[in-house]
Amino acid sequence: MTHTRPSFDGPRDPGDAWAVGPDGTRMWGRFGSAGLLVVDRRRGVLLQHRALWSHFGGTWGIPGGARHQGEGAVAAALRESSEEAGVPAEAVEPLFTRVLDLGFWTYTTAVVRAVRPFEPRIADAESLELAWIPHDGVDRLPLHPNFADAWPDLKAMIASRPVLVVDAANVLGARPDGWWRDRAGAAARLLKALADAAGAGLPAELLGLDAHTVWPRVVVVLEGEAREAAPEAGPPLEVAHAAGSGDDEVVEQVRVLRGDGGAAPVTVATSARGLRRRVEALGARSIGAGTLRDAVEGPHRA
Known part of the structure; x- marks a missing residue:
């Protein structure tokens, strides 16, 4: 001080x-x-x-x-x-x-x-x-x-930067706003919202950290038609395209981040219970899709 x-x-x-x-x-x-x-x-x-x-x-x-x-x-x-x-x-x-x-x-x-x-x-x-x-x-x-x-x-x-892994399909599905009519467009809007929120800073409590605001690395997993979404943002937003199951890709992302004793704190945003159990078994924590959308779309100032 x-x-x-x-x-x-x-x-x-x-x-x-x-x-x-x-x-x-x-x-x-x-x-x-x-x-x-x-x-x-x-x-x-x-x-x-x-x-x-x-x-x-x-x-x-x-x-x-x-x-x-x-x-x-x-x-x-x-x-x-x-x-x-x-x-x-x-x-x-x-x-x-x-x-x-x-x-x-x-x-x-x-x-x-x-x-x-x-x-x-x-x-x-x-x-x-x-x-x-x-x-x-x-x-x-x-x-x-x-x-x-x-x-x-x-x-x-400061030992390692926190990572937020987003199960995009599940997060989109948390709101019945017609996303199924244009999956790629809905995914693109989600990417833009996440990029804006990550750039402004997210509430640290969202990632389970003892801080006020955090600027994490964000990895968004896209599957199916949503893979056609064209992200406009760069770091700290990254996009991982699932070749098959989106859940499996989320697990693989967590496995890499937490592998070899990795200390990076990882939070996965999904409401899929089975996926939450899988990533928590790898040492990640999880939050619901609605929790993420409330944080991203609600008022927050760094």
Whole structure:
């Protein structure tokens, strides 16, 4: 977390102020605060050695600060990390967020993955240094107490990206909306809805994760006439065409993801009881088709 001495070089945003709790506790950021944890597969995580004058100065944590009025948490974390550490927004993609909610104030940790190499740079007076730290080396540093508390769970969650496997035929069949008259068209609409939802972030509880919002890898299994659907979206949405049984293809996808001791948390969306038993036997969890459609089609904001 970042609770720093405010310094203003330009117009002050209303969010750059203290939030005061019922007991008088003061936390920086009238609209809450947010920080960015960047994960790089080769180099580890990007940490900030905090300036001595800052709250818990001299410890290590993540760049971040107060959210501006009307600003989303992820947008705030990206802006703050750019201002403090020169993190380019186009070089990262979101993985998940976790939220500490004190009632009168929230702190959001936005965890992102580096999709292209970049070197951080000290861009203001809030850092003594910035460094890529291997996962196993983080605990050896004097950490900001709040980051130290959060790190064990964060470390476990960044070990592997969650996967959502969608049994498209069963999900389409969950709503009697005439999908059978144009299976390919209905499948294409489902793909678009899933791509939009995955791009905006899904509720973490949908995937059984202890977080707020998650951006999973999504694998959609199409069978029969639905295989003619032409997906317009790319990653994180993938399409698997079943040569025969859609259920068998779903099981095969789970088998590959969970094979050889794979640690990736896998959730399968289907209401077919037999299929749910098969994938759960492989170590996946399952949710009903209606649950997925409610999450994808209902209101949700990252």
